[in-house]
Amino acid sequence: MKIEQIYTGCIAQAAYYLESNGEAAIFDPLREVQPYLDRAQKDNAKIKYVFETHFHADFVSGHLDLANKSGGEIVYGPTANPEFKAIIAIDNQEFKVGNYTVKAIHTPGHTLESTCYLLIDENGKHYGIITGDTLFIGDVGRPDLAQALVDDLTQEKLAGYLFDSLRNKIMPLADDLIVYPSHGAGSACGKNMSKETTDTLGNQKRTNYALRADMTKEEFTKELLDGLGAPPAYFPQNVMMNIKGYDSLDSIIHKSNIGLSPREFEAVANQGDIVILDVRHENDFVKAHIPNSIFIGIQGNFAPWVGSMLRDVNQKLLLVIPEGREEETITRLSRVGFDHVLGYLKDGIEAWKKAGFETDSIHSISPEEFANEINAKSIVVDARKPGEYEAEHVENAINLPLDNINDNFQSIPKGDDFYLHCAGGYRSVIMASILKSRGIHNIINVEKGMSGIKQTTVSCTKFECPSTKK
Incomplete structure (x- = not known):
């Protein structure tokens, strides 16, 4: 057959x-x-x-x-x-x-x-x-x-x-x-x-x-x-789109695949109730991004995370996209019903900086720096799912899964800086971007997440870290 x-x-x-x-x-x-x-x-x-x-x-x-x-x-x-x-x-x-x-x-x-x-x-x-x-x-x-x-x-x-x-x-x-x-x-x-x-x-x-x-x-x-x-x-919302119908993908791409200059981009962003979605690699986002933008990288499980984090398929979006991936990004957003893209930043973040606009960054450190800095008083937030956390986690880390961050926002540590990590570095940057967009800036992101932490001398529970085996 x-x-x-x-x-x-x-x-x-x-x-x-x-x-x-x-x-x-x-x-x-x-x-x-x-x-x-x-x-x-x-x-x-x-x-x-x-x-x-x-x-x-x-x-x-x-x-x-x-x-x-x-x-x-x-x-x-x-x-x-x-x-x-x-x-x-x-x-x-x-x-x-x-x-x-x-x-x-x-x-x-x-x-x-x-x-x-x-x-x-x-x-x-x-x-x-x-x-x-x-x-x-x-x-x-x-x-x-x-x-x-x-x-x-x-x-x-x-x-x-x-x-x-x-x-x-x-x-x-x-x-x-x-x-x-x-x-x-x-x-x-x-x-x-x-x-x-x-x-x-x-x-x-x-x-x-x-x-x-x-x-x-x-x-x-x-x-x-x-x-x-x-x-x-x-x-x-996706169920209702599948029952009731939707605009053709061709029309969505036609109206959304519009490059905007930095000044045009800013003007649209200032119209209100618009999310700036940055889909570049997390390493690029932490170095420089438009203030209050949300990171969800296209190299990961992009569309499901967009749906889970942004929630409303009617949300209007402006995009920061790696060059040449404009239509791909719009298409992948449409897979989960996000059809209201108003355009993307033409020539990317470099054009934004050259136009004199402000950028923000995320304080991000290597797993080795994390191992050297952490002590008994350190606050560590683990953004992974409960099953991942239960299998192995940094001692005394707080498990606040990214999936539920919109509902558990009040559980985020306030005041002192806290370390934030996930499994490989993708989800923690999503969470950090969401927290920063809501005014929480006391975040130290740990690059490479648990996969990197396990190669250091940091003490973990449940399963012994490879680096500490005798």
Whole structure:
């Protein structure tokens, strides 16, 4: 069977391309649809269907643009109610793609409309199943993203639906079936996803905690909800964009890809309620940046961090971008629904300085300097996630995860300087930029984060640092 996974690592998302006998289907496309059109053209195939497993929360899907450009029909599962033309499949409805058959299997739980697509080859053999967010490798989809859309719908109810869907619809299928999920490790749509992005269903039955044969519904619900933090604030907004529709990516790029001189940039910034987003490398940002700008580097998990930190997809943005990456930045912002870019600083921070405008910096030190400076009275803030902190952390460090900084702002140490670090130096600079934009400047950033600290003589707890082993 000709099925290809098209994986986008920065948002841990998998789309799929299926082709047979000159007909093609795309499953869960990203918003930039040209790669799918190019892939079909390479096979001299026509895109017949655009299948969606559910209304996505973590990204804005490309179903509308792809359908408009390819002529393919959009397909959702039962109970979906989009505000645009689409086929709403009934449970077990079959669709022909060349000599292949795609069977829609309604699997509510992650969301009410969640649907898996069973792939059947030309000989009638069940080859694979595209599971969306119903079943991941090592995990299942969180059941708390759709409850706000329906009255009296709780995460406990959805967890119960998911238990039934897995037991009655997925687990009875053959062990040699290949599982093709929509996400891998790093996605906020689950909590225990593997770095692997495909597996056999049989191996998942053996290794995935959520597929244990002896598990009761109550046990499943408890384990699924245990440790499940609040979803990122932008998730419900992405869901509504996927339901209601959105402007085409072409129009977003056309209106946003505008270079502004420093004086034009300043004039727009002074109009109020505009965030200056600097996407350069953290090492460049700490040296010089526009005062009150927010750093989220494009080299990291850029779009999810933008969504988590800025929260509101309607936020107006001005960008500071590495030269040549303007369209890429605008496109990646659009993946999570941030469509209101007003332009970027032409010729970058150097042009800003040459025009005589003020810059700011972040006090940043090496791990070795940190080791020499730290003492029993030092305040250390660890910006990593709780699991990272629990595995190994600097003794007496305070864990204030970047994910929750908007809600835990009052917990930031006031007065004396404090050291701030993460795992590798990316998240700590995001946090430092947010704190500085809110008037907190008593920050000393530790470069290279925990990966650098572990190579020094700093004492860590839980696991012994390599440098202190005897």
